[in-house]
Amino acid sequence: MDGSVQMSGNKTLFEFPTSRIGSAPRRLKQIWAVGGGKGGVGKSLLSSSLALALSRSGHKTLAIDLDLGGANLHTTLGVELPRQTLNDFFAERVNHLSSCITSTSFPNLEIISGAQDTVTIANLNDEKKLRFLDSVRDLDVDYIIFDLGAGTSGHTLDFFLFSDVNIVTMLPEPTSIENGYRFLKSAYFRRLLVNKKLAPIHDLIELATDSKNVQGVRSPADLFKLVSRQKPEMAAQLKAEIERFRPKLVMNQVRTHADIEIGSSVKTVCKKYFGIDIDYLGYLDYDSTVWQAIRRKRPVLLEFPQSKLVGNVNRLIDQLLRSHGEQKSSLL
Amino acid sequence: MIFGSDQTYYDLLEVSSDASAQEIKNSYLRIKAAYRKDNLALYSLHEASESSDILERIEEAYQVLHDAEKRRDYDARHAFTAPIERDEIVSIDRVPPMDTSDESDLLNPPTTDFEAPERNVAVHAPEQTSAFATSNLSELNAGTQNSKSIAADTTVATTPSASTSDEGSQETEWTGSAIRKIRETKRYSLDDISTQTRISKTYLQAIEDEAFDKLPAPVFVRGFIIQYAKFLKIPHDAAAQYYMARFKKAV
Numbered sequence: 024m025d026g027s028v029q030m031s032g033n034k035t036l037f038e039f040p041t042s043r044i045g046s047a048p049r050r051l052k053q054i055w056a057v058g059g060g061k062g063g064v065g066k067s068l069l070s071s072s073l074a075l076a077l078s079r080s081g082h083k084t085l086a087i088d089l090d091l092g093g094a095n096l097h098t099t100l101g102v103e104l105p106r107q108t109l110n111d112f113f114a115e116r117v118n119h120l121s122s123c124i125t126s127t128s129f130p131n132l133e134i135i136s137g138a139q140d141t142v143t144i145a146n147l148n149d150e151k152k153l154r155f156l157d158s159v160r161d162l163d164v165d166y167i168i169f170d171l172g173a174g175t176s177g178h179t180l181d182f183f184l185f186s187d188v189n190i191v192t193m194l195p196e197p198t199s200i201e202n203g204y205r206f207l208k209s210a211y212f213r214r215l216l217v218n219k220k221l222a223p224i225h226d227l228i229e230l231a232t233d234s235k236n237v238q239g240v241r242s243p244a245d246l247f248k249l250v251s252r253q254k255p256e257m258a259a260q261l262k263a264e265i266e267r268f269r270p271k272l273v274m275n276q277v278r279t280h281a282d283i284e285i286g287s288s289v290k291t292v293c294k295k296y297f298g299i300d301i302d303y304l305g306y307l308d309y310d311s312t313v314w315q316a317i318r319r320k321r322p323v324l325l326e327f328p329q330s331k332l333v334g335n336v337n338r339l340i341d342q343l344l345r346s347h348g349e350q351k352s353s354l355l
Numbered sequence: 356m357i358f359g360s361d362q363t364y365y366d367l368l369e370v371s372s373d374a375s376a377q378e379i380k381n382s383y384l385r386i387k388a389a390y391r392k393d394n395l396a397l398y399s400l401h402e403a404s405e406s407s408d409i410l411e412r413i414e415e416a417y418q419v420l421h422d423a424e425k426r427r428d429y430d431a432r433h434a435f436t437a438p439i440e441r442d443e444i445v446s447i448d449r450v451p452p453m454d455t456s457d458e459s460d461l462l463n464p465p466t467t468d469f470e471a472p473e474r475n476v477a478v479h480a481p482e483q484t485s486a487f488a489t490s491n492l493s494e495l496n497a498g499t500q501n502s503k504s505i506a507a508d509t510t511v512a513t514t515p516s517a518s519t520s521d522e523g524s525q526e527t528e529w530t531g532s533a534i535r536k537i538r539e540t541k542r543y544s545l546d547d548i549s550t551q552t553r554i555s556k557t558y559l560q561a562i563e564d565e566a567f568d569k570l571p572a573p574v575f576v577r578g579f580i581i582q583y584a585k586f587l588k589i590p591h592d593a594a595a596q597y598y599m600a601r602f603k604k605a606v
Contacts, residue, residue: 201399244357251359259532259564262358288389288396294369295386295409296400298357 050083051160053347054167056186060206061199062173064192065275066090068313068323070170071099072336073343075324078132080340082165085124087135089182090172091147094137101320102127105136112158113151120158129322133164137172147178156185173202175209184214188347189270190304193289195282200289211243211268211297218264224250224257243297265298273339274306282306304342307335363433363540364416371542372435376421383417434527434537434589529584529594530601531565537587538563552582559583562598567605576602 057070067090074086088096088109097105105125111117123135159167169186171179183189189210193203212232215221221228230236231246240246243265251258274286283306290301308331316323324333358366365372370382389396390406390413397406419425429435527533538548545563549556558579561569570576580598584591 195395197395197398200395204398204400242357244359247357248359259535265357284388285394285396287385288394291369291386291389292396292400296357 049160050163050165051167052082052165053188054159054169054186055188055190055343056169056171056183057190057192058171058179058183058206058210059192059199060173060175060202060204061194062093064194064199064203065307066173066192067096067099067170069190069192069273069275069307069336070168071096071322072324072332073340074132074134074166074168075100075129075322076336076340077166077168078129080344081131083131083133083163084166084168085133085135085162085164086168086170087159088137088170089179090137090170091178092137093172094139096170097125097134097136098320099317100127100129100132100134100322102134102136104139105134108136108139109155110139112155113147120155121162124162152178152181156182175206177213180210180213183210184217188343190273191270192273192275193286194276195274195278195285200285203289207270207293207297210270211265211299214268215261215264220260221257221264224254224261227253247298262298266300268297268299269302270299271302271304271343273304276309277306278309302346305335305339307332363435363536364420364429365435365540367412367416368420372430372540376423379417379420383413383421386413435540527593527597529589529597531563531598534583534587534589534594534598535563537589541587543587548583548586552579552586554579554582565601565605567602570602573599573602573606 055073057066057073059066067088070086074084078084086096086100088094090096091109094108097103102125105123107117107123107125109123112120112123117123120135124133125136126133169182171182191203191207193199212228215228216225216232227240227246227249230238230249231240231243234241238249240249247258247261250261272286272289274283277283286303286306290303293299293301310323310327310330310332312327312330313323313332316326319326323330324336327333363372365374368374368379368382369386370378374382387410388394390401390410392403392406401409419429538545545556545559548554548559552559558570560566562576562579562583577595577599580595581591584594
């Protein structure tokens, strides 16, 4: 990896909306985001499966397709191309985000489809993003799943970091591992950059995001060393903020036991490299029924209820609900 | 590796300081497997030289921690308390006997008292402090049938600096971050400590950050440090002395 982190073009970093004190209690419990850098690693499959499984366990769930420009979450859930999409919200053709919600044929499950019109969406600005994230929290649902697009654009990273549960999917393949790490690294540095508590070392963090910097800061370890030397009083704070980042990992398309163990190794390597504790949630078995379900435009969970995948997904959901489920989102 | 020299052998092996031999072994094998050459999980993140460096350090840590005797030595030098029996702990929490060598001391409360007057601890002159601490602690040891673990515990912080000139290598500097490090090694969150000691989390945070302006009057801070140190099972008198000297210097 060349270590470079692509930030969105604009220099000023976007600030997450802060919680509004004193407003009416919200229904929303949590936002889960599924990302992973590379295309085709199962983000939409995992998102739709998580959403469907949550809705089937009685939670009102909304899946939002944030693969702006390449949206097809609706297809994995067997929904015809919806009339209203996120594009209408961003173009201010509708007043409320809730107007973009499309129902599905499954009880408790709704979706907001990604925009179809790629041209305008690629130029999504911070103001619109802020308005979107602010509106999301007022929706009348229990759980929201963000299905993120590929790549490490600033918008994708912000949607990822805004969520309560940050899930990264990888396949046991070099290309996916490489992009997965690039995604994690970009999110990692962006998270530190937008952190106000770390403002005194903002310049040093920014330096670390530039792979060609002259100080030779190449890795998080180098950054930590540099901060310890130049702003020793900030080192403990930096460490604390780093350790607060707890992304989750799902290995997809595993075929062998060794594939499953790659997930454990990724966890170990991330601990040593980034200083973060990744929560290895589990894996999804390689399942040849997936493509068949996709061709039929049906959720694989329903089309092949006997497949191993269903057990895999249910296990993930159980684990997530057990460790995070009923806590109220920190954003609310 | 990221936090560099800050890391203990326990950090390196990603186990807590009271991990069993089996836990240590399992973790060692897991990390070794992760850094095995050609492991896909290393792809694009680590260069070969970095991996072998990590493996070397893991090996070094394991050589010490899987050997019961070496581990005990290591623990003693780094203020980790090896798992000890409950009733042995009691003595360390005892109020040390008053120093009766000087008649006037009888009128002063023992040093563990929150309200202890400063003159009891020679904080303003750090080079004198260990003389007091040593006499105090050796009495404590003599008076309480000290167990091996306590001796190990206390040696860390109370090597008399006056008597030796071995560059004070054993002198532990109980700074806020040193205390934080021990807390983290023992896998306690600030919330845990706050619940157990009933010290507010804000103060605990300020103690660790050495955000002295956020802390109350010295007598309270001293009490906090002692409470906190006792909970972490580190030599509380030495910790309080050292910390308060810093605190007062800064305020």
